Amino acid sequence: MRTIDFSPLYRSVVGFDRMASLLETAAADSGAGYPPYNIERTDENAYRIDVAVAGFRPDELNVEVKENLLTVTGRKAANDESRRFLHRGLAERDFERRFQLADYVIVTDANLADGLLSIALRRELPEALKPRTVAITNGASTLIEAHKAA
DSSP states (O other): OOOOOOOHHHOOOOOOHHHHHHHHHHHOOOOOOOSSEEEEEEEETTTEEEEOOOTTOGGGEEEEEEHHHHHHHHOOOOTTHHHHHHHHHHHOOEEEEEEEEOTTEEEEEEEEEEEEEEEEEEOOOOHHHHHHHHOOOHHHHHHHHHHHHH
């Protein structure tokens, strides 16, 4: 596994420490492949995460958002010991999958169907950050009105 040294980035930029920390976290991720998932952009400001959770019931899954961190956990109930398997190939193990969310991204819905947990997300910028048009006034008319008032 390759490691990337981000220290030159810390020396040459100011205010991007959160981004560098996210890059370090992503680079250090163990790459655990369970459960598999997809991240899809469904619109300009909408996303969907699909997590394959076959065999899990809704009461065994948890979706939590805290401080821009989306955590999906699955806790399997204890198996019935009376069952005797000749082959056990279905993964019924507990898991925790984390997704770092950008600022202003919120979870709007979570739905379990056909073994897929679909989590809908939307980026909602505050009005202060949205682009706006500024009216242009004629400076000469303002100057004439100020002269008449004097």
